[in-house]
Amino acid sequence: DIRMTQSPASLSASLGETVNIECLASEDIYSDLAWYQQKPGKSPQLLIYNANSLQNGVPSRFSGSGSGTQYSLKINSLQSEDVATYFCQQYNNYPLTFGSGTKLEIK
């Protein structure tokens, strides 16, 4: 199985700030990487796929980058509605595997 190591586990930032969340795959996943946002009591929502493609309807302040084994999610100009837990997921190989999550709070 491909192991996804996500950091940090939690993050506190001020409104308007830029935040970065990292994901490290245990082997090359060739940009087969998605990012999800999950708000309390809700199902995950797709933000980014193919490492850097923005899903329809997702605000442009979200962006993804990376290649090989290292990937990141950037949120520009943090808004109150961005409070959530974020997960990365690789889909280069079955079994699909997820990172452990990053809980984002407003300072």
Add this chain to the structure above:
Amino acid sequence: QVTLKESGPGMLQPSKTLSLTCSFSGFSLSTSGMVVSWIRQPSGKSLEWLAAIDWDGDKYYNPSLKSRLTVSKDTSNTQVFLKITSVDIADTATYYCARTNRGFGDYWGQGVMVTVSS
């Protein structure tokens, strides 16, 4: 409009078999390329992919649970099922189904909470 909705027993006893149903609309599982996955999430924890079935009837399982899982679909290609045998407390979680055509979940159901308790 694509929608998915999970249904299940809510609570069951250890050692029993858990049966879950994913009912969906807005796409047909008979269409080439379509894939539906089951994913679960214990409260406060991360997501664990369990199984998937594709338009051609091919099935994929998480090796860590493979011996206990069976995924299937109905003949109308609008429902997918998951059975988990010999459940125990560690199977307590919210269970989601999602459309995962390209490997990522572009549409998810609302989830169904399952508690295993005696």
